[in-house]
Amino acid sequence: MNRIESCTAKLISEIKKSEEYKRYQQCETALLRVPGLREKIDRMRSDTFSVYHGASGQDLISDSEMLEKKYEMLQRIPEAQEYLRAETDLCVLLREICGQLTKEAGVRLPGKDYGGS
Secondary structure (H helix, E strand, O other): OHHHHHHHHHHHHHHOOOOHHHHHHHHHHHHOOOOOOOHHHHHHHHHHHHHHHHHHHHHHHHHHHHHHHHHHHHHHHHHHHHHHHHEHHHHHHHHHHHHHHHHHHHOOOOOOOOOOO
């Protein structure tokens, strides 16, 4: 294993020790105890992807409203609400890590502030 792979494995290990990851795992376990809930969340995600990568104009507006209603319904289920919140928190952590790695590696992405460098 080269040094980068070794450091990556250490980073993954540290992420798995984080509160965000632990909470995500706990919420996922609770989510799976509710029959059909995982499928509802996955279906909503699939619909969201389809809408935002295929719909336009009036279809986009009506489809977005439909998705919002589905999301609101899922939010009424405590296990779904906690899972989605925990997932978002973990994704924020991962995005921050990715952003820091990208910035420090000197990769310049559109729309990012690089502090004048």
